Amino acid sequence: EVQLVESGGGLVQSGGSLRLSCAASGFTFSSYDMSWVRQSPGKGLEWLSYISSSGDTTYYADSVKGRFTISRDNAKNSLYLQMNSLRDEDTAIYYCNRGGWLADWGQGSLVTVSS
């Protein structure tokens, strides 16, 4: 069974940084592309970032480009999202996803940015 477990969320001040992690199990992590998606309170889904299975290729939404960095450690079956220069509008639940087509989702990690 595919399992994706996010961690690292919490309360952070505006302008601060946070690093989210996603622990993957139940599949060969190194063979899959991975993605991050978020959802602000009461709002729709927003795609954020993608990383290829090898980590060589990454893409970002314009809203986070230059502030967020996606990375992975295939030896640890883990996906990461480094978030810098956080803003109030980054407050959201952040979901880790398997694949570029978002086949499987984690339970999400809540990030709250307070000014």
Added chain:
Amino acid sequence: DIQMTQSPSAMSASVGDRVTITCRASQDISNSLAWFQQKPGKVPKRLIYTASSLQSGVPSRFSGSGSGTEFTLTISSLQPEDFATYYCLQHHSYPRTFGQGTQLQIK
């Protein structure tokens, strides 16, 4: 970037109704479209991918169709557990983009 426009943004329907939700892409995305269902407080769940492929375990009352720029999600006979918010996603190119969502409520 490809823009995805869903309609309607909200609708009400009764159990047993046939429901159709539409998603339009700002440019040709072939059949690279997925549909997701999200219930309040829950994680989104993929229903359909490549426009018409049903995700394993999803009831057959759900179907998807379309290609190019216009796509539809159809629920053939609405069940109580289908009241939720539905999102489309283009998986043709990066950045991926979601539609704004369609909230399906009980009439």
